[in-house]
Amino acid sequence: MRQPPKQRIAKDAIKAWRLTALILLIIPIALTGASWYLMYTFNFLVFWIPIVLSIITLLDLIITPFFIPKWRWRRWRYEVVDEEIYIQHGILIVTQTLIPMIRIQHVDTKQGPILSKYKLATLTITTAATTHEIPALPENEATELRDLISELARVEQDDV
Amino acid sequence: MSNPKHLNPLAVVFNVFKSFKNAFYFIVTFSVLAISDGFFKYVLLGILGLAVLFIILGIISWRRFTYEVTPDQIHIKHGIFIRKDRYISRNRIQSIDLTQGIIHRPFGLTKVEIETAGNDRDVDANLSAVRYNEGIRIQEMLKENRNLATEEKVAQEPEYPKRTVNNRDLLIAGATSGSIGVIIGLFGLVFSQIENLIPDHVYDVTTRWLLAQALESLVIFALMIAIILWGLGILGSLIKYGKFQIIRYEKELFITRGLLEKKQMTIPLKRIQAVGIEENFIRQPFGLATIYVVIAGGEIGTTADAHTLLFPVIRKRKVEEFLNDILPEYNQVPHHYKRVPVRALPYYLVRSLLIPIILLILAFIFTPTIWIYLTVLFLLFLTLGYARYRTAGYHVDDQFLTVRFRVFNKETILIPKKRIQAIEVIHHFLHRKQELASFKVSILSKQSGRQIWIKELEQQDNDYLIKWLER
Known part of the structure; x- marks a missing residue:
């Protein structure tokens, strides 16, 4: 595995x-x-x-x-490298997701009142066909990651 | 060439139609309310007034609507109260479709639909009625690969690869289309009802005889309905795909089809996300298939068609030849697939049988008499589960991931690596014990994403596929 x-x-x-x-x-x-x-x-x-x-x-x-x-926290992992984002989550059913960097359309951070209480933020990654989330990153880390991803994703895209 | 033009005056008719269509529910509710109160005269007057208003508005909006095509863009001005100016640059245009409806044809007119990427209707341009030549001219002018002069291109046209469908094939396509499945289903239902009725009346001879008479006519009736439906299906596909023709230009595919409503479609190659070969369960035994493309960006209003047909019916072994001619970028249809392992079979069977098993249990509890039909259903779904297991597989080479799968129909879908939006590997604790995992690949389709699954693939195959994508 x-x-x-x-x-x-x-x-x-x-x-x-x-x-x-x-x-x-x-x-x-x-x-x-x-x-x-x-x-x-x-x-x-x-x-x-x-x-x-x-x-x-x-x-x-x-x-x-x-x-x-x-349990959820224990399973939640992510990794951002130059070429792709790799995410793992799920308690009983584990999902591992691989998103090629060039497919990413945009990244958002968002924060509700509960996350904001703990100074956390959710990072949302959107491709043309799918949406993925990394929930509950420390605020500053989320912002940095967002900027990093948008930097890495800023390659010449050929048509959607 | 570059002065603003009006649409053909027939556009007024379309405007009025559209206004009436939009006001339809309003008119109906209002009429119903009013008529019941005995104000019929006023309702008629109101509708008449509305018609006059719509015609006047239709004429004004026709007067106000101008378009101007330049080599770089199309500029549209419209609006009665709020004036709108819209520029669509050539690069943003995804496709230009010409449609000739039955109203258009006697007047030699056509509708031009200019689409941009995305599902926002407002950024598309719609010219409801222009002369056919003008439509062609607009299409030629705004085409992506307008490197050749227009006349030259027309002269060269015969050399581009081209395929048509003959009437015999079209008949076959209609006769084997999915609608026959519905008919068989209906048939089955009717028969099951009939057989169900018999035992209750066995002892009463008269009733039985009467019933037999009724049954006979019922069977004939059902048969007739089935044949009529089938005929309609054939007729439908004749009308829809009559005079089907597909031409491959350098950077786009050009499809013409339709007997009554003539439709011309341009599909830029770069918009194609994947190519699929579908064999529905009636066509599969005859070795027939349908070829379709998955494209990004929305064809306005047509939410029902998830994918665009490239060819209505073709022999399975001719598919490669067809792709070689028309779409050589996708001609690598693999012959060998890495299938899912045997230990995945139980999952496939259980998944397919879930619904029949529940039904069977319920039947045993409530109406034990119909269990025999449910057993048939059970066996059918068992076969389906096994067929799904047999079909599921993948093949990869440098550029393509090909996935073969079955929901009801067998589908083979060729996905270029660079069109893959995301992949996911999903497993639960039983999977992990058995070193299995489900594989899911997302591609872009018309409305949103389309997800393609290979359930219970070997864990190491999943790893291999992930590595393949990373490479």
């Missing part, structure tokens, strides 16, 4: 992802709460629905914030 790429993304990515996951947990918790409420007040649901929902929510509560970010 081919060697994985060398660079890792920022370790703070774990914290950022954990925070995101915790915020998103509001949805399953609200749903479970609603199902219990409906069952008690209106006898609206069969008893096992709230129970199943509770179990799922509990598992979600443990796995998504505390395990998945860690």
Whole structure:
């Protein structure tokens, strides 16, 4: 099997992802709460629905914030060389992507409120046919990488 | 030559048509609402008023629309309230298509569509009606390789490689087109329904006899419908691909086709992203294939056609000869493919059988009587899975990656290395244990990217392909 790429993304990515996951947990918790409420007040649901929902929510509560970010971070690697960008990600299903530098149309960095809290940024690489992301790089590293890639990609392109 | 010109006055008709088309839903909803309230007179009056308005606007917009073709660019001025000036430089033009609709033909007119790369409709230019000669002149003038004088080029034309389709082949193409698959499917469905009905009524002789009568007519009816559909399919392809002709110029392909609506298409070679050979499951046993190209940039409005047909039907062994003549850049159709290993077979079978298995289980639970049909379905999908496994493979040489795969139809696609946008290798823990990984290559197509998969390829083949791309 081919060697994985060398660079890792920022370790703070774990914290950022954990925070995101915790915020998103509001949805399953609200749903479970609603199902219990409906069952008690209106006898609206069969008893096992709230129970199943509770179990799922509990598992979600443990796995998504505390395990998945860690596993995800461990797998996430990238490498930028003169000719190409090499990316690896995925927990159970691992994807390794190779993007030839001359095919790159543009690179963007973007940052939402959570990433900005940890001074991180996401790098988006766009070819004419595909879009790829390197999530959660340290801000300055993302900017540097963006400039580097746009420099390297600035070769004479023959038609899309 | 370089003074601004108007379109042919017939363009007014197209303008009015277009206005009505745009206002269609508005008119319909309004009419329905109004008529139910008993204001029919006013509705009629309103439509009449609208028609007058549209005609006046159509005439004004025709007056305001001018175009000017110079050797470097085309300049279009238009707009009634907001005036627009548009310059499209020759280098940016991807293709110029001439289409003669049934309204155009009696008047010797043509529509000219000038396309630029990208999907932005607004940067394309559309001349709805000009004289045919004028259309040809515009096309010649804005062509990429305009290094030869126009007359000289016309004189040389017979020497360019050219292919046409004769009517016999066209009939074959129509008869074996994918629509027959739908018909067979329909047939199967009807028959399954019939057989399903019989056991319930066996004991009642009268009903049975009546039913048999009804069945007979039902079968005849179904047969007739199938034949009619099939005939329509053939007719459709005759109309669409009648008088098909493809010519290879230095830097572009030129396709003319259509019996009723004559269509001329120019495909610049540099716009071609890949060449594909498709054998649908009816054509495959007869050794017939279709050749298509994947091109970048959008042909306006035609989202349905994912790729552009180069030749409607051809014998498989003649494909290479055809490419040699018309598209020698892509003439290396490999004969040997590196196939996926045997240990990939279970994955292919399971993937194909997933839906039939679920259906079968559901059938056993709810309606055990129809399990026999589902078993047939199961066997069909089993064959499909095996066929997919047999087909999947790749071949590489210096410049090309050729991928052979099957979804339902067998496809062989030749991708130049420099057209590959990205490749991906994907594996999960079972794959890793077995040293397998799926391979995915992205190329640019009309709307966005197109992804081509080779599922469960040998891990070392994946590594080899990555190295090949890096080289």
